[in-house]
Amino acid sequence: MRAPAPDLPLMFENVSLRAGDTLLLRDIDLIIRPGAPTLLVGPNGAGKSTLLRLAMGLVAPTLGAVTWGGSPDPAPRRRAMLFQRPVMLRRSAGANLIYALKHAGVARDVWPARVRDLLERVGLEHVAQRPARKLLGGEQQRLALARALARDPEILLLDEPTANLDPAATRAVEEIVLNAAASGVKILMASHDLGQVRRLAGEVCFLVAGRLHEKAAAEVFFQHPQSPLTQAFLRGDLVMET
Amino acid sequence: MHEGSGAWQLVVSGDPALYAIVRLSLAVSLSAVALAALVGLPLGGALALARFPGRGVLIVIINAFMGLPPVVVGLAVYLLLSRSGPLGDYGLLFTPTAMVIAQAILITPIIAALTRQTVEDLWLEYRDEMNAMGVTPFARLATLLYDARIALVTAMLAGFGRAAAEVGAVMIVGGNIDGFTRTMTTAIALETSKGDLPLAMGLGLVLLAIVLAVNASAWGLRVFAERRIG
Numbered sequence: 001m002r003a004p005a006p007d008l009p010l011m012f013e014n015v016s017l018r019a020g021d022t023l024l025l026r027d028i029d030l031i032i033r034p035g036a037p038t039l040l041v042g043p044n045g046a047g048k049s050t051l052l053r054l055a056m057g058l059v060a061p062t063l064g065a066v067t068w069g070g071s072p073d074p075a076p077r078r079r080a081m082l083f084q085r086p087v088m089l090r091r092s093a094g095a096n097l098i099y100a101l102k103h104a105g106v107a108r109d110v111w112p113a114r115v116r117d118l119l120e121r122v123g124l125e126h127v128a129q130r131p132a133r134k135l136l137g138g139e140q141q142r143l144a145l146a147r148a149l150a151r152d153p154e155i156l157l158l159d160e161p162t163a164n165l166d167p168a169a170t171r172a173v174e175e176i177v178l179n180a181a182a183s184g185v186k187i188l189m190a191s192h193d194l195g196q197v198r199r200l201a202g203e204v205c206f207l208v209a210g211r212l213h214e215k216a217a218a219e220v221f222f223q224h225p226q227s228p229l230t231q232a233f234l235r236g237d238l239v240m241e242t
Numbered sequence: 243m244h245e246g247s248g249a250w251q252l253v254v255s256g257d258p259a260l261y262a263i264v265r266l267s268l269a270v271s272l273s274a275v276a277l278a279a280l281v282g283l284p285l286g287g288a289l290a291l292a293r294f295p296g297r298g299v300l301i302v303i304i305n306a307f308m309g310l311p312p313v314v315v316g317l318a319v320y321l322l323l324s325r326s327g328p329l330g331d332y333g334l335l336f337t338p339t340a341m342v343i344a345q346a347i348l349i350t351p352i353i354a355a356l357t358r359q360t361v362e363d364l365w366l367e368y369r370d371e372m373n374a375m376g377v378t379p380f381a382r383l384a385t386l387l388y389d390a391r392i393a394l395v396t397a398m399l400a401g402f403g404r405a406a407a408e409v410g411a412v413m414i415v416g417g418n419i420d421g422f423t424r425t426m427t428t429a430i431a432l433e434t435s436k437g438d439l440p441l442a443m444g445l446g447l448v449l450l451a452i453v454l455a456v457n458a459s460a461w462g463l464r465v466f467a468e469r470r471i472g
Binding site: 087 | 370374378391
């Protein structure tokens with residue numbers, strides 16, 4: 001069931017995005033390859049969500065180019081996204097997964113088995129028939145994860161998926177993400193919880209004011225931060241324009 | 243008030259003439275709603291998603307047509323269907339079909355306008371998720387219409403209420419022919435002018451009851467859906 005065209009590597013070449021008079025992102029050069037999870041960190045407004053929306057192909061850059069597996073075609077093939085506040089379709093949890101499978105081009109006869117498998121992966125077997133919008137916040141987030149995984153993604157983009165969750169629900173989401181990463185899914189995830197970044201990251205991209213300020217392996221980022229700005233951020237200082 | 247008790251008598255005794263009129267009214271208005279939905283739902287949905295020059299003008303026109311005067315619609319359909327009109331050869335004037343056509347024209351803008359608003363709001367909510375799931379434009383429309391189903395049923399009930407209650411259009415194109423094109427509203431107008439108040443009031447009671455029932459079911463549906471679907 002593997003779609004032919006790959007979505008990796010994901011490449012940002014000299015990407016800037018302008019909205020009105022505001023420069024949301026500037027001169028981003030970034031290559032995302034298969035491997036350990038990449039975490040996007042930075043203060044609010046640094047451009048983390050915007051970078052993820054570009055990576056998903058939901059918006060086009062003002063300057064520069066984003067490519068997926070070398071192709072500039074933004075139609076999603078083997079990538080999926082989990083939004084901070086996912087929107088559940090007005091139907092049952094199971095039907096939400098079927099919807100994703102259908103639009104990922106998965107053959108109809110394997111839907112029931114895939115739905116069972118996905119619900120099991122996120123621990124929601126017991127709510128398959130329940131209306132998705134009536135699930136608890138944490139359950140909805142897990143269902144949204146299952147819906148993203150239904151696309152059998154090479155790369156999964158996550159925009160602060162645990163920002164509104166309690167610790168137990170956060171742990172459940174992190175476990176699913178780590179399992180997906182272990183099974184070979186590339187994770188690109190925004191977070192402003194440094195504890196979470198330590199728990200999940202193999203690599204860290206530090207964004208400040210729309211610029212990619214530092215990109216480093218996680219242990220380097222935390223143990224030997226290169227710039228004073230990164231050191232200030234890790235100390236918990238408020239960091240602004242460079 | 244002996245007219246009042248006479249009216250009540252007609253309603254509870256199941257007077258055949260009265261219920262024949264009620265049946266025809268319901269058949270005409272329900273057919274009109276079905277026809278209007280067939281046009282109005284896809285039209286409203288497409289208008290919500292498509293971007294083209296003149297879209298704003300079209301939306302304003304459709305919104306304005308929600309308040310079309312029934313007599314004007316009746317007149318236009320009359321001119322179309324009369325012997326010398328462009329569709330005169332079909333001999334539809336003064337038939338229930340003509341009444342269905344007139345009422346469908348009257349309520350298509352209501353259903354289209356309410357659908358457009360509903361689908362556009364829902365699209366704002368769903369856009370990112372659907373794009374991330376790679377949903378094609380045609381499937382988008384189908385999904386949005388399906389997920390807005392409760393609000394759209396309410397829009398159709400609003401159309402039905404308007405159709406069942408209007409008198410001008412059906413009077414002009416139906417002709418109020420006894421036993422053939424006489425509806426509740428045209429019968430009430432006629433019987434009142436003739437002075438047969440019990441029948442007029444009996445029909446008025448039934449009409450009110452129907453309109454009340456329609457609104458009650460719209461409300462009930464909303465509450466039920468809010469609880470079940472969210």
